[in-house]
Amino acid sequence: MGVQTQEYATPAAVPPVRLFKAMSLEFHNLFPKLVEIIQSIEFTEGTGGAGTIKKLTTVEGGETKYVLHRVDEIDETKFVYNFSIIGGTGLADTLEKVSFKSQLVEGPNGGSIRNVHVDYFTKGDYNLSEEELKAGKAKVEGLVKLVEGYLLANPDY
Structure with a gap:
């Protein structure tokens, strides 16, 4: 087994507390509505x-697939959400798993x-x-x- 690593940063125009709630705590409720x-x-x-x-079950091109998403760590005070895709028909045959470590930090202009x-x-x-x-x-x-x-269009969410 090999490991390949990627790191990147994505800016957003909403505060970390709102983005964390939507992408981590409410992921299971919000994403089926948005994607x-x-x-x-x-x-x-x-x-x-x-x-x-x-x-997580998807239908694309008439084909149903799923992935198993394991929550590895949640820290609501530091806006940390770590998870792994550990299996399922939607995980490429070439992969054992994919692990994501993410943290939201304050950005410019309240984002x-x-x-x-x-x-x-x-x-x-x-x-x-x-x-x-x-x-x-x-x-x-x-x-x-x-x-x-979505959050910009729905400021009360």
């Missing part, structure tokens, strides 16, 4: 804290910056291509921007 391909997110183990496993560290645990001697790494980063940054847009 068209997400059919459902259900708890299979736990109640939301560390150790919780969520099954925030979402710092992300991703570890891709590959099977055998497989190495992710630059295109695969860019696509993974683009997905995560796209989700941040999607949630940011």
